[in-house]
Amino acid sequence: MKRPIYCEKCYDEIEYCSELVVVFRFLKICAYHDKCYADEMKGLNGMVTSNTSLNSLTANVIVGMYFFLCIFFAIISRRWIGVPIAFILPCIRMYSWLAIERHLKA
Numbered sequence: 735m736k737r738p739i740y741c742e743k744c745y746d747e748i749e750y751c752s753e754l755v756v757v758f759r760f761l762k763i764c765a766y767h768d769k770c771y772a773d774e775m776k777g778l779n780g781m782v783t784s785n786t787s788l789n790s791l792t793a794n795v796i797v798g799m800y801f802f803l804c805i806f807f808a809i810i811s812r813r814w815i816g817v818p819i820a821f822i823l824p825c826i827r828m829y830s831w832l833a834i835e836r837h838l839k840a
C-alpha cells in the first residue's frame with residue numbers, strides 16, 4: 735500500500751525515489767526533496783541535520799562496514815554487547831526504507 739511522503743521543508747509530496755533524500759535529524763528520520771535538502775544544509779538547520787543521507791550508496795557502505803566491524807570486535811574481544819550495538823545502524827537504515835522509500839515510485 736502506497737502512502738504519500740511529504741518534504742520536511744516545502745511540505746510538497748515527494749513522488750519519485752530519485753528526488754528523495756532521507757536524513758537523520760534530532761533523532762528523527764526526515765524526508766526532503768534533493769533541492770530542499772541542499773537549501774536546508776545552507777541554512778542554520780545544517781548544524782543539526784546529518785550530512786549523509788540514509789538512502790545513498792555511501793550510507794549503505796557505511797552501515798555494512800559498521801555492522802561487520804562491530805561483529806568482528808565483539809568476537810575478538812568476547813564482549814557480546816557489541817552484537818546488539820551492531821544492529822543499530824542496520825535497523826535505522828531498514829526503518830528508512832520501510833517508512834519512506836518503499837512508498838515511492840522508482
Ligand SMILES: [Zn+2]
Pocket residue numbers: 741742743744745746766767770
Ligand atoms: Zn521539498
